[in-house]
Amino acid sequence: MNERETLKINGLGHLEIGGADAVDLAKKFGTPLYVFDEAHIRNMMRVYKKTIDEEYDGNGLVLYASKAFSCKAIYAIANEESVGVDVVSGGEFYTALSAGFPADKIYMHGNNKLLRELEFAVDNGIGNIVVDSYSEADVLDELAGKRGIKQNVLIRTNPGVEAHTHAFVQTARTDSKFGFSINDGAAEEMTKHILSKKNLVLKGYHCHIGSQIFEKQSFVLAAEKVMDFIAKMKKSSGFEATELNIGGGFGVWYTDEDPKLKLSDYADYLKALIGAVKSKAKEHKLNNPYLLIEPGRSIVGEAGITLYTVGAIKDIPGIKKYVAIDGGMFDNPRYALYQSKYTVLLADRANEKNTERVTIAGKCCESGDVIAVDVPLPEAKTGNILAVLTTGAYNYSMASNYNRNFIPAAVLVKDGKAEYIVKPQTYEDIVRNDVLPERFKK
Ligand code: LLP
Numbered sequence: 001m002n003e004r005e006t007l008k009i010n011g012l013g014h015l016e017i018g019g020a021d022a023v024d025l026a027k028k029f030g031t032p033l034y035v036f037d038e039a040h041i042r043n044m045m046r047v048y049k050k051t052i053d054e055e056y057d058g059n060g061l062v063l064y065a066s067k068a069f070s071c072k073a074i075y076a077i078a079n080e081e082s083v084g085v086d087v088v089s090g091g092e093f094y095t096a097l098s099a100g101f102p103a104d105k106i107y108m109h110g111n112n113k114l115l116r117e118l119e120f121a122v123d124n125g126i127g128n129i130v131v132d133s134y135s136e137a138d139v140l141d142e143l144a145g146k147r148g149i150k151q152n153v154l155i156r157t158n159p160g161v162e163a164h165t166h167a168f169v170q171t172a173r174t175d176s177k178f179g180f181s182i183n184d185g186a187a188e189e190m191t192k193h194i195l196s197k198k199n200l201v202l203k204g205y206h207c208h209i210g211s212q213i214f215e216k217q218s219f220v221l222a223a224e225k226v227m228d229f230i231a232k233m234k235k236s237s238g239f240e241a242t243e244l245n246i247g248g249g250f251g252v253w254y255t256d257e258d259p260k261l262k263l264s265d266y267a268d269y270l271k272a273l274i275g276a277v278k279s280k281a282k283e284h285k286l287n288n289p290y291l292l293i294e295p296g297r298s299i300v301g302e303a304g305i306t307l308y309t310v311g312a313i314k315d316i317p318g319i320k321k322y323v324a325i326d327g328g329m330f331d332n333p334r335y336a337l338y339q340s341k342y343t344v345l346l347a348d349r350a351n352e353k354n355t356e357r358v359t360i361a362g363k364c365c366e367s368g369d370v371i372a373v374d375v376p377l378p379e380a381k382t383g384n385i386l387a388v389l390t391t392g393a394y395n396y397s398m399a400s401n402y403n404r405n406f407i408p409a410a411v412l413v414k415d416g417k418a419e420y421i422v423k424p425q426t427y428e429d430i431v432r433n434d435v436l437p438e439r440f441k442k
Contacts, residue, residue, distance in 0.1 A: 006018055006037040006039070006040040006302065006303060007305070007389070009350045009351055013348075013349060013350055013351040013352075014347060014348055014350055015305075015345065015347040015348075015350045015387050017035050017037050017305055017413055018037030018038065018039055018040070018413035018414065018415075018416065019413065019415060019416030020035075020413045020416050020417065020418050022035070022305070022307055022347040022348075022385065022387055023347055023348045023385055025307060025411065025413075025418055026307045026309065026347070026385045028418070029409060029411055029418070029420075029424075030409075030424065031307050031308050031309045031326055031327075031385065031408075032306060032307065032308050032309075032325070032326055032327035032331055032408040033306065033307045033408055033409060033410070033411065034304060034305075034306055034331075034391065034392075034395065034396050034408055034409070034410035034411070034422070035304065035305050035306070035307060035410070035411055035413060035418065036069075036300070036303050036304045036392055036410060036411070036412050036413065036421070037303045037304075037413050038077065038303075038412050038413060038414040039414070040302065040303035041074070041077055041299060041300055041303045041392075042077065042081055043263060044263075044266070044295070044298060044299040044300075044303070045062060045064065045077070045078065045081040045083045045299060046081060047263045047264075047266050047267050048062040048083075048266065048267075048270060048293060048295060049062050049081065049082060049083060050267070051266075051267045051270040051271060051274070052270070052274075052291065052293075055270070055271050055274045056274050056277075056278075056288070056291055059288060059290055059291060060290055060291030060292060060293070061083075061084045061105070061290070061291075061292050062083045062084065062292075062293055062295070063083070063084040063085055063086045063107055063245075063292055063293065063294045064078045064083050064084070064085045064086070064294075064295065064296065064299055065085075065086045065248045065294040065295060065296030065297075065299075066078075066085050066086060066087055066088075066092050066095075066096065066296070067086075067087075067088050067092065067296060067394075067397060068296030068297050068299065068300050068301070068392075068393040068394055068397060069296075069300040069304070069392060069393060069394075069395075069396055069397050070087075070091075070092050070095055070397055071095065071396070071410065071421055071422050072095060072098055072099035072421070073099070073412055073421035074300070074421075075095065075096045075099035075100075075101040076099045076100070076101075078101070079099070079100065079101050079102070084105035084106065084107065084127070084292075085101065085105065085106055085107070086106070086107045086108075086109055086294045086296075087106055087107070087108050087109070088108070088109045088110050089110065089117060090114070090116065090117040090120050090121070093106065093108060093117070093120065093121055093124070093126065094120070097124060103124050103125040103126050103127060104125060104126075104127040105127055106126050106127050106128075107126075107127060107128045107129070107130060107154075107245070107292070107294075108121050108126055108128070108129045108130065109130045109132070109156070109206075110132065111132045111133065111177050111178050112132075112133070113129075113132075113136055115139060118136070118139060118140055118143055119143060122140070122143050122144060122147060122149070122151060123147070127152065128152045128153065128154060128203065128243075129151060129152070129153050129154075130153070130154045130155075130156050130206045130245070131153045131154065131155055131156065131190075131194065131200075132156045132178060132179065132180075134190070134193060137153075137190070137193060137194055137197060137200065140153065140199075140200060141197040141198065141199045141200050142199075144199035144200065145198065145199040149199070150199055150200070150201050151199060151200055151201065152201050152203050153194060153200050153201065153202055153203065154202075154203055154204055154205055154206045154243060154245055155180060155187060155190050155191060155194060155202070155204075155205050155206065156178060156179040156180065156205075156206045156207070156208075157179050157180055157181070157182050157187045157205045157206065157207050157226060157229065158176055158178065158179035158180060158181045158182065158186075158187070158207065159182050159207045159209070159221075159222045159225035159226055159229075160181065160182060160183045160225065161207075161209050161218055161221050161222040161225060162209060162210060163209045163210040163213040163215060163218035163219075163222075163249065178208070179206075179207065182225060182226070182229045187205070187229060188232070188233065188236070191233055191237065191239060192237065195237065195239060202239065202241075203241070203242055203243040203290075204230070204241030204242055204243030204244055204245070204289055204290075205226050205229065205230065205241055205243075205244060205245070206245035206246075206247065206292075207222055207225075207226055207245070207246060207247055208246075208247025208248060208249065208294065209222045209247060209249060210249050211248065211249050211296075211297060212249070212251045212252070212297065213249040213250065213251050214251040214258070214259060214261075216268070216269055216272045219246065219249070219269060219272065219273045219276075220272050220273060220275075220276040222246060222247075223244070223246055223273050223276040223277050223280070224276050224280055226244060226246070227244070227276070227277060227280030227281065227284065227286070228280065228284070230244070230284070230286060230289070231280075231284035231286060234284075234286065240286060240287070241289055242287070242289055242290055243289055243290045243291075243292065244277065244289040244290070244291055244292070245291075245292035245293070245294065246273060246291070246292065246293055246294075247293070247294050248293065248294040248295045248296050248297070248298075249295075249297075250266060250269055250295050250297070250298040251297070251298070252297055252298055252301035252302050252390060252393070253302060253390060254340065254341055254342055254343065254389075254390045255341045255342065255343050256343075257341065266298060270293065273293075274291065277289065277291060296393060297393040297394065299393075300392035300393045301390050301391075301392045301393035301394075302389075302390050302392065303392040304390070304391050304392020304393070304395070305387050305388060305389050305390070305391055305392075306327065306331065306332060306387070306388045306391040306395065306408070307347060307385055307386070307387055308325035308326055308327045308385070308386045308387075308388070309325065309326050309383065309384070309385060309386070310323055310324070310325060310346075310380050310381065310382055310383060310384040310385075310386050311324045311325065311326055311363070311382060312324040312382070313380065313381075313382060320358075320359055321356065321357075321358045321359065322358065322359050322361045323358045323359070323360055323361065323377070323380045323386070324360075324361045324362070324363060325360060325361070325362060325363070325371070325386055326363060327362055327363070327371070327405075327408065328361070328362015328363050328364045328369045328371065328405070329362050329364050329366075329368070329369040329370075329371075329402065330362070330364060330399060330400050330401065330402040330403065330405045330407070331395060331396070331399045331405075331407065331408050332371055332388065332391060332395045332398075332399075333398050333399075333400070334394060334395065334398070335370055335371055335372060335373070336368050336369065336370070337398075341372070342371065342372045342375070342388050342389065342390065342391070343375075343388075343389045343390070344360055344371075344372050344375050344377060344386060344387065344388050344389070345377070345386070345387050345389070346377065346378055346380060346384050346385065346386060346387075347384075347385040347386065347387040348384055348385045349378055349384065352378040353378060354376035354377055354378055355377075355378055355379055356376070356377060356378075356379060357374050357375065357376055357377075358374075358375060358377050358380065359372070359373045359374060359375075360372045360373075360375065360386065360388075363403075363405070364402060364403050364405070365403055371388060372388070396408075396410055396422065401425075401430060404430050406424065406425040406426075406429075406430070407422075407425055408424070409422050409423055409424040409425075410422035
């Protein structure tokens with residue numbers, strides 16, 4: 001048990017999250033239900049901010065990557081924690097603004113930002129746009145010019161460092177739809193292009209090397225490569241970047257195949273990264289750039305669980321036992337998409353020993369709709385409450401109304417008390433945007 005531990009088993013043998021009994025939550029709010037522990041989210045934001053404050057004289061900003069989980073409340077928490085945010089669509093930007101989040105602390109990403117998204121961002125005073133194409137740079141320059149403003153931008157680079165969960169590789173040229181390669185001169189060309197734009201202010205560079213990374217060295221290597229590039233650009237064009245955004249990607253625990261990191265481990269990742277930036281700045285006689293990081297998964301991932309009610313149970317002797325839940329790929333598509341592994345348990349029988357291996361099946365009309373395959377569990381009965389752990393990141397944000405199922409509600413737990421941050425959907429919501437043309441009406 002470490003200080004980030006949000007879960008425990010209480011005297012009733014029930015799973016508890018942030019001091020709230022999961023079985024009570026299921027009863028009160030219904031299932032499926034996303035549950036988030038506020039303290040965990042805040043602790044994660046704080047450790048990153050504190051490390052930048054202490055190790056880098058506060059010369060930087062943590063940007064919460066809101067694609068991991070976006071709703072009004074999370075932006076409000078980020079704002080209270082003096083954290084900025086990164087958004088990747090007009091929708092995320094709008095949600096942040098609706099929560100009163102200051103636009104100047106928002107960075108916008110995207111490999112194909114739409115004209116209407118750029119207009120909306122510029123018109124609402126977005127702090128910084130991370131440019132990822134020539135056409136975007138041209139459009140943005142024009143938009144800013146028409147409005148008589150100067151728009152701050154970063155260039156998304158591709159440092160040729162690719163990180164996988166437990167390893168990193170350096171590739172000469174990464175095949176990616178994102179960024180301009182540092183290795184083949186594309187990032188240099190783009191720098192010149194932006195510097196030629198009257199209405200864009202180039203602040204510096206961004207890179208993001210991947211997600212669910214535990215390898216410290218991959219962050220260090222990426223930071224070094226971009227710092228070398230900053231030095232190169234200073235020499236060749238006289239432009240010295242004042243901002244360096246190193247992206248997100250810090251890993252979280254899903255199953256015991258992953259390490260369970262302490263707050264101090266996350267601080268160590270950042271310290272290593274800061275050390276690399278500082279020593280490269282010294283080596284190249286550069287000023288320390290304003291440092292940005294964009295953690296998403298590590299802030300909300302382990303803060304969240306999903307609660308389901310067990311429904312149909314189908315035992316196919318000698319082959320498989322399916323335990324079906326009232327959710328599925330529409331609230332968590334990550335097994336279907338990536339074969340991601342999860343830890344599951346019975347929230348109302350959390351003390352009991354696992355006695356069998358089962359497949360957790362969703363209720364969607366397709367065989368690929370499973371949440372976890374071959375996972376250990378006590379013998380589940382219809383009506384039990386099943387908890388899937390570490391679902392705070394990329395679950396609600398990737399949910400859909402597939403099969404016209406409801407996207408589950410989300411509650412936020414603080415000091416043992418839960419309240420809605422996303423309301424339950426209704427059948428009315430399901431048909432809200434449907435139009436039945438007159439000619440079909442009798
Ligand atoms: N910054 C940029 C530019 C990114 O593309 C991402 C994630 C992040 C920050 C945040 O990375 P994190 O700290 O969360 O690893 N849907 C996938 C994850 C996609 C991540 C995309 N980019 C999943 O469910 O695993």
